[in-house]
Amino acid sequence: MSAPDFDIKYVAHLARLKLSPEEESQLGAQLGNILGYIEKLKEVDVTGVEPTAHAFPMVNVFRTDEVRPGLANEDALRNAPKRASGLFVVPKVVE
Amino acid sequence: MLHRLTISELTARLARREVSARDTMQACLDQVARVDGEIKAFISHNPADALAQADAADKAIAAGADFSAQPLLGVPIALKDVLAVKDQPLNCCSKILGNFTSPYDATVVTRLKAAGAIIFGRLNMDEFAMGSSTENSAFQTTRNPWDTARIPGGSSGGSAAAVAADECIASLGSDTGGSIRQPAALCGCVGLKPTYGRVSRYGLVAFASSLDQIGPFTKDVRDAATVLEVISGHDSRDATSIPQPVPRYPQSLTGDIKGLRLGLPKEFMVGGLDPEVKRAVDAAVTHLQSLGATIHEVSLPHTDHDVAVYYIIATAEASANLARFDGVRYGARVDGADPLEMYGNTRGAGFGAEVKRRIILGTYVLSSGYYDAYYLRAQKVRTLIRQDYLRAFEQVDAIITPTTPTPAFRLGEKSGDPLQMYLSDIFTIGCNLAGIPGLSLPCGFAANAKPGAPNAKLPIGLQLLGKPFGEETILRLAHAYEQTTPWHREHAL
Numbered sequence: 001m002s003a004p005d006f007d008i009k010y011v012a013h014l015a016r017l018k019l020s021p022e023e024e025s026q027l028g029a030q031l032g033n034i035l036g037y038i039e040k041l042k043e044v045d046v047t048g049v050e051p052t053a054h055a056f057p058m059v060n061v062f063r064t065d066e067v068r069p070g071l072a073n074e075d076a077l078r079n080a081p082k083r084a085s086g087l088f089v090v091p092k093v094v095e
Numbered sequence: 096m097l098h099r100l101t102i103s104e105l106t107a108r109l110a111r112r113e114v115s116a117r118d119t120m121q122a123c124l125d126q127v128a129r130v131d132g133e134i135k136a137f138i139s140h141n142p143a144d145a146l147a148q149a150d151a152a153d154k155a156i157a158a159g160a161d162f163s164a165q166p167l168l169g170v171p172i173a174l175k176d177v178l179a180v181k182d183q184p185l186n187c188c189s190k191i192l193g194n195f196t197s198p199y200d201a202t203v204v205t206r207l208k209a210a211g212a213i214i215f216g217r218l219n220m221d222e223f224a225m226g227s228s229t230e231n232s233a234f235q236t237t238r239n240p241w242d243t244a245r246i247p248g249g250s251s252g253g254s255a256a257a258v259a260a261d262e263c264i265a266s267l268g269s270d271t272g273g274s275i276r277q278p279a280a281l282c283g284c285v286g287l288k289p290t291y292g293r294v295s296r297y298g299l300v301a302f303a304s305s306l307d308q309i310g311p312f313t314k315d316v317r318d319a320a321t322v323l324e325v326i327s328g329h330d331s332r333d334a335t336s337i338p339q340p341v342p343r344y345p346q347s348l349t350g351d352i353k354g355l356r357l358g359l360p361k362e363f364m365v366g367g368l369d370p371e372v373k374r375a376v377d378a379a380v381t382h383l384q385s386l387g388a389t390i391h392e393v394s395l396p397h398t399d400h401d402v403a404v405y406y407i408i409a410t411a412e413a414s415a416n417l418a419r420f421d422g423v424r425y426g427a428r429v430d431g432a433d434p435l436e437m438y439g440n441t442r443g444a445g446f447g448a449e450v451k452r453r454i455i456l457g458t459y460v461l462s463s464g465y466y467d468a469y470y471l472r473a474q475k476v477r478t479l480i481r482q483d484y485l486r487a488f489e490q491v492d493a494i495i496t497p498t499t500p501t502p503a504f505r506l507g508e509k510s511g512d513p514l515q516m517y518l519s520d521i522f523t524i525g526c527n528l529a530g531i532p533g534l535s536l537p538c539g540f541a542a543n544a545k546p547g548a549p550n551a552k553l554p555i556g557l558q559l560l561g562k563p564f565g566e567e568t569i570l571r572l573a574h575a576y577e578q579t580t581p582w583h584r585e586h587a588l
Binding site (some may be wrong): 010011012014015016017018019020025027030031033034035037038040041042043049050051052053054055056058061063064069071075076078079080082083088090091092093 | 193194195196198199231245253290291292305331334335337361397399400402403404407408414418421422423424425426427428430431432434435436437438439441442443444446448451452456458459463469471472473474475476477478479485494495517528529530531563
């Protein structure tokens, strides 16, 4: 039993993942199976229950707004696939 | 035989100048050379660097270093390939990170170094910590030292196997749904997941940010307490780290557990539990009673929904955390005509099947139109699961369960069916969802029908779950049990 409208092509696009046709077919089937299992959550009565995002929610974790040293430019670039002039080089973004 | 020592045994001998850090490090390196060709726990290690650190430790000891200030001085510790160590490779056992070397130390690494530890080696894991058998590593498959045809568990399989094979004195792993406790159980060592927020996640490559915690693999409970004290504490660089003072954990090992109340969750002792696991855990419960603990039945009514809730929340968080691997700033970029193509190509080529599976599932449950039905609903059921545990802790001081439903299964046995693999996490997952601490320690062995090895056996793990920040109680219980049973003295190799 699988989720009726699980569109793997669409979700893979959202996730920026290029899949081969074999992967689409195999992952689609496996995920359908997993989603079928997850349907059991619909059995639970969650009326009036607050969602939990974190077990021990910390709030307002701030520090004083003062400049502190961060990662040096050279360290930030040390693993760059392509770099120039202290910047990361990427394929053209705008036409 | 120096590689077979525990942290306490080693540091006592180092303090008395009976052995040197160099000789111990060499013994570990020799063991790695001897067994890791088959065990394959290590992805890489640098012997020259390790020995240089050992020499530095020996120098410090000769100059009169204080072991109470540096409780890990001279102790060889290896790390799961998910923790940042400056100038060492960091891959999370994935192809997508390419030749990445870390420009900084994780907070736990800074703390280990300050405590004098020798940090060597990158340990194998399921890719991006997604898996329960270490079969999802993009690099190699680690084998269980007790039977090399079987899995060591996962995702911290390398960390567990390395300790069980005496290739290092202790190791660190990470636990999101059981990834420390389950491999510890399957490999016969101690594994501890701290309370969420107890240990800083700065420098831990994130899988699921509300579930991840770093923790130790050790040969006994005292060592786990020692390492936990070193790595714990508030860190301003991790906004989820809790500003609770760190107790002197080793001091909680008094040996006295009289009057402590243990809860057995009735929903856990169910079908699918291997009879030898049940027998060993029942015997452990009886033994703890003989030491003065009292046993009570508790109920965790939403247990049956743990796995479903986890696989929605963890995958959703993972889909967000792994969005950064896009080929722009680091890793193995695969080019494209435009950035969108580059992202798709890089991620398509760089991620393994399990990682893709989870990213897609996570993306789906967060997507418009499905968020309420899946993610929001899962977060609400998570509240109910957490409340179950907190309610149980009003009646008992710790909850006791098997760590896994079965001993280690064979390589390849479950890798074809993702859902079967997920269901094997049934006993460990609730702990992460509730944010409470959990520990696994050896409680016996199951017979292993292994051709040509009539005495072959497989470790069984006992799990203790504690109240939030209740590590002292579960350590005390575990230690009392361990010291009056023989399991911790057995070596796999």
